[in-house]
Amino acid sequence: MNPLDIPAAKDVLDAARRIENRVRRTPVLDDVHLDERSGARLHFKCENLQYGGAFKLRGAMNAVWSLSETEASAGVATHSSGNHGAALALAARSRGIACHAVVPEGAVRSKLDNIAANGATIHRCAANQHAREAGLALVLAQTGAVPIPPFDDARVIAGQGTAALELMQDVPGLECLVAPVGGGGLAAGTVLAAGIGSPTPLVYAAEPRGADDTWRSLSSGVRVTEQLPATIADGLRTTVGVRNFEILRGGLAAVLCVDEHEIIAAMKLAWSRLKLVIEPSSAVALAAILRHREHFAGRRVGVILSGGNVDLDQLPWLTQQRPN
Amino acid sequence: MNPLDIPAAKDVLDAARRIENRVRRTPVLDDVHLDERSGARLHFKCENLQYGGAFKLRGAMNAVWSLSETEASAGVATHSSGNHGAALALAARSRGIACHAVVPEGAVRSKLDNIAANGATIHRCAANQHAREAGLALVLAQTGAVPIPPFDDARVIAGQGTAALELMQDVPGLECLVAPVGGGGLAAGTVLAAGIGSPTPLVYAAEPRGADDTWRSLSSGVRVTEQLPATIADGLRTTVGVRNFEILRGGLAAVLCVDEHEIIAAMKLAWSRLKLVIEPSSAVALAAILRHREHFAGRRVGVILSGGNVDLDQLPWLTQQRPN
Numbered sequence: 001m002n003p004l005d006i007p008a009a010k011d012v013l014d015a016a017r018r019i020e021n022r023v024r025r026t027p028v029l030d031d032v033h034l035d036e037r038s039g040a041r042l043h044f045k046c047e048n049l050q051y052g053g054a055f056k057l058r059g060a061m062n063a064v065w066s067l068s069e070t071e072a073s074a075g076v077a078t079h080s081s082g083n084h085g086a087a088l089a090l091a092a093r094s095r096g097i098a099c100h101a102v103v104p105e106g107a108v109r110s111k112l113d114n115i116a117a118n119g120a121t122i123h124r125c126a127a128n129q130h131a132r133e134a135g136l137a138l139v140l141a142q143t144g145a146v147p148i149p150p151f152d153d154a155r156v157i158a159g160q161g162t163a164a165l166e167l168m169q170d171v172p173g174l175e176c177l178v179a180p181v182g183g184g185g186l187a188a189g190t191v192l193a194a195g196i197g198s199p200t201p202l203v204y205a206a207e208p209r210g211a212d213d214t215w216r217s218l219s220s221g222v223r224v225t226e227q228l229p230a231t232i233a234d235g236l237r238t239t240v241g242v243r244n245f246e247i248l249r250g251g252l253a254a255v256l257c258v259d260e261h262e263i264i265a266a267m268k269l270a271w272s273r274l275k276l277v278i279e280p281s282s283a284v285a286l287a288a289i290l291r292h293r294e295h296f297a298g299r300r301v302g303v304i305l306s307g308g309n310v311d312l313d314q315l316p317w318l319t320q321q322r323p324n
Numbered sequence: 325m326n327p328l329d330i331p332a333a334k335d336v337l338d339a340a341r342r343i344e345n346r347v348r349r350t351p352v353l354d355d356v357h358l359d360e361r362s363g364a365r366l367h368f369k370c371e372n373l374q375y376g377g378a379f380k381l382r383g384a385m386n387a388v389w390s391l392s393e394t395e396a397s398a399g400v401a402t403h404s405s406g407n408h409g410a411a412l413a414l415a416a417r418s419r420g421i422a423c424h425a426v427v428p429e430g431a432v433r434s435k436l437d438n439i440a441a442n443g444a445t446i447h448r449c450a451a452n453q454h455a456r457e458a459g460l461a462l463v464l465a466q467t468g469a470v471p472i473p474p475f476d477d478a479r480v481i482a483g484q485g486t487a488a489l490e491l492m493q494d495v496p497g498l499e500c501l502v503a504p505v506g507g508g509g510l511a512a513g514t515v516l517a518a519g520i521g522s523p524t525p526l527v528y529a530a531e532p533r534g535a536d537d538t539w540r541s542l543s544s545g546v547r548v549t550e551q552l553p554a555t556i557a558d559g560l561r562t563t564v565g566v567r568n569f570e571i572l573r574g575g576l577a578a579v580l581c582v583d584e585h586e587i588i589a590a591m592k593l594a595w596s597r598l599k600l601v602i603e604p605s606s607a608v609a610l611a612a613i614l615r616h617r618e619h620f621a622g623r624r625v626g627v628i629l630s631g632g633n634v635d636l637d638q639l640p641w642l643t644q645q646r647p648n
Contacts, residue, residue: 049599053599272601274373277599312639
């Protein structure tokens with residue numbers, strides 16, 4: 001599989017076989033109160049319960065185990081300050097190869113610790129995009145490691161699609177799928193997986209209004225490549241990738257945008273009703289369903305709860321009155 | 325099944341058949357970090373994900389569906405300010421019968437709302453044990469409803485045992501089971517279920533030092549019937565029941581006590597690592613494992629996370645500096 005290709009539905013099926021028993025088959029939950037609130041029948045795929053606390057392990061696992069013995073021998077590398085770095089480290093460890101993570105100064109301590117705890121070698125760099133890319137290039141040159149990007153990569157997109165695939169297997173007859181969109185790995189993978197479904201569910205991407213580059217990209221037909229994100233959903237601040245955009249432009253029913261207060265309310269509602277710790281990025285999907293009810297009325301809806309990595313000392317419904 | 329009998333292992337198996345498809349078969353989770361911290365191999369039975377947010381539905385369901393048509397026709401009743409009332413209301417609704425809940429003044433608003441939302445008729449009474457019992461007696465006389473006590477009842481104990489039964493089915497070879505103990509419905513049910521296991525796991529009850537009546541009862545051989553509880557674990561403040569005590573005195577490996585700061589730390593640790601919202605009572609089980617490591621070193625341990633009903637605006641690691 002060429003990482004530069006646009007992946008297809010078949011690649012999601014291949015990924016599912018490749019990563020089976022290397023990722024957790026996460027449970028699917030529902031709640032009668034959330035059904036009443038939404039007017040739909042909601043089925044939540046709990047990727048917050050995935051190893052590492054996020055769906056990111058799926059793409060990283062598929063990428064790492066797609067490599068030939070020769071390719072894998074020098075290890076893998078990425079620049080990441082978040083969940084992808086930790087997931088790649090876990091995936092590399094599962095194959096017994098090295099992982100190099102280029103991490104910018106100022107990265108959140110707990111996430112850095114998480115990457116290191118999973119066995120990756122940390123390489124520090126300055127906190128800007130240029131320094132991150134230069135830092136990664138240097139590591140690649142020095143180590144011969146294979147770069148694994150966080151979302152704009154055929155192997156990664158196909159891997160992320162396995163969450164929706166499992167969800168459709170566990171809940172037959174889904175009419176809609178909803179996933180949050182940031183770089184677009186999960187959303188694009190969900191579009192590919194939906195193509196396998198019978199009936200084929202409509203796919204909705206949920207996006208914070210404060211980081212609505214995907215909405216703007218699809219509206220204009222031109223991929224937005226820069227934005228100043230203003231959202232609590234830290235996993236969705238990046239702009240959509242090249243391959244991700246190509247898949248989404250042809251495959252989405254709509255991008256549904258939500259405001260910050262809706263994200264926070266949905267997050268607290270999910271914690272309260274589902275008894276799950278989910279991060280703001282996950283809450284964006286539920287918030288979109290509650291705000292844009294007209295798309296989902298009376299339908300069977302699969303919702304991907306993308307992750308649960310949250311600072312438990314800084315819960316937004318307890319701190320939202322403070323200025324950011 | 326006579327509710328006044330001491331139930332046996334067979335009653336747990338009967339209960340499992342009776343309530344199958346009426347309760348959620350909750351998932352079992354594990355976490356490599358918690359294994360490292362404990363020195364054991366931990367498997368968490370997620371009853372916080374049960375309908376109603378607690379294992380309580382199991383006992384209530386078993387009791388309600390144990391009734392004959394004639395018995396059930398006038399409905400069921402209980403006095404409860406907490407999870408049992410809500411669970412009984414859900415169970416009664418599943419059978420299409422009435423539920424009467426006698427609720428003391430000053431009960432937590434959200435729990436009251438929960439009981440009412442599940443379709444029960446609320447009867448208010450003064451906030452003391454005598455008024456609760458008198459209030460219930462009055463309701464029983466007026467309605468002809470069948471009383472379903474929260475824990476000291478053969479049907480309820482047998483129902484609660486189904487959580488451990490499922491856990492043993494899903495994780496073969498468990499050597500230990502750990503459940504929190506308050507009134508002793510869950511702990512006693514777990515002892516009964518353990519008797520079905522092969523090998524038979526040792527059962528440990530976990531108890532807050534601030535409400536250690538079970539520890540004192542088993543130490544002295546005489547059931548303690550009054551205490552002034554001082555613990556955040558609101559589900560464990562009551563004293564152990566008659567039938568519960570009889571089962572526990574013969575069947576427990578030990579009662580393991582923990583301090584308040586250990587409960588709070590274990591609660592936050594579980595939220596952080598398992599991405600689950602669990603209530604303090606559930607955290608008592610994990611706290612006991614971390615404090616009393618010598619019982620579990622290298623062993624396969626099943627842990628029952630009893631519930632997830634928490635006030636999300638009052639998290640103890642954020643408010644613990646305040647006086648209670």
